[in-house]
Amino acid sequence: MFRRHDGPAAGHSAEALRLVSLHKTYGSPADGTEVKALDGVSLSLPAGSFTAVMGPSGSGKSTLLQCAAGLDRPSAGLVVVDGAELTAGGEAELTRFRRRRIGFVFQQFNLLPTLTVLENVTLPLRLAGAKVSRARAVAILERVGLGGRLRHLPAQLSGGQQQRVAIARALVTEPSVIFADEPTGALDTRSAREVLGLLRQSVAEYGRTVVMVTHDPVAASWADQVLFLADGRLVGRIPEPTAEAVAERMAHLGDLYETAVA
Known part of the structure; x- marks a missing residue:
């Protein structure tokens, strides 16, 4: 069984x-051949927040996301999501937890090509053995601007529309945390802005927590804060980021890393 690490709120943790x-x-x-992808990372994110994670290629961004989301096991350390310790349970229990409490948005959308938009969105509920509320799924699709595309297949949609389907799919299980890995990497500027607005909306209106890995300073500027990784270590943070401030910090990550390990 997962161990509980409850915060002050009953049922859901404020952390x-x-x-x-x-x-x-x-x-x-x-x-x-030893490579340290993560080297002693510690952090705490409050519920209802939007955090971007940035760093150069090989800094450990995707590994951090995968370990935090329970997609990969850390070599050592503790992962707690919504008060439950992910590093304490078995694989079957971890899979059930992910399906109920964690949402995912990936760069390549990961939609099933033979399922309709509506079927793709309700798939996580079916996999979790949960009751499928068509009305709720339709309402979420309407909120992301796809109420008229319920019966379309992914191939009949633009890249931006497919990513909106992926966000609706992530929201349908009412997850505690949504992990987004380069969600705008394959999109044009307008579609990227729409997707970032939806992620921002999921925080403001649905109270979700979003953790987004990105290489784009403009995308990162939509977040409440930006965390910077270098060589598997956290080396900086910008609250209330602007694209200019993020780009400037990225240009000096090497100096920050040397300071952090000195």
């Missing part, structure tokens, strides 16, 4: 995500 000294190592020191 949406906590990582404590998270390490992830690939390879082996014995043969010289």
Whole structure:
């Protein structure tokens, strides 16, 4: 069973995500292949917040997201999502937890091509064995501007529309945290802005917590704060970010890393 780490609120924790000294190592020191993807990352994110995670290629961004979302097991450390310790349960229990409490939005949409828009959105409920409310799914699709596309297949939609379907799919289970991995990476500027607005809306109107990995300073500026990774370590933070401030900080990440490890 997962261990509970309850905050002050009953039922749901006021702390949406906590990582404590998270390490992830690939390879082996014995043969010289060891790589430290995460090197002691600790953070706490409140419920109802939007956080962007940035860093150069190989900094550990995607590994951080995968470990925090329960898609990969850390080598050491603690992961707590909505008061439940993910590192304490077995694989079957972890899968059930992800289906109920965690939403995902990926760069490549990950929609099933043979299912309609509505069927793609309700799929997480079916997989979780939960009651499927067609009315709720339709209402969410209407909120993301796709109320007239319920019977369309993914191939009949633009990239931006497919990503909106993915966001609706992430919202339908009423998750505690939505993890988004480069959600605007495959989109044009207008579609990217619409998708970021929907993620922002999921925080403001639905009270969700969003953690987004991105390489784009403009995308990061939609978040409440930006966290910076370098060589598997947290090396900086900007609250209330602007695109200009984020770009400037990214240009000096090497200096920040040297300061952090000194």
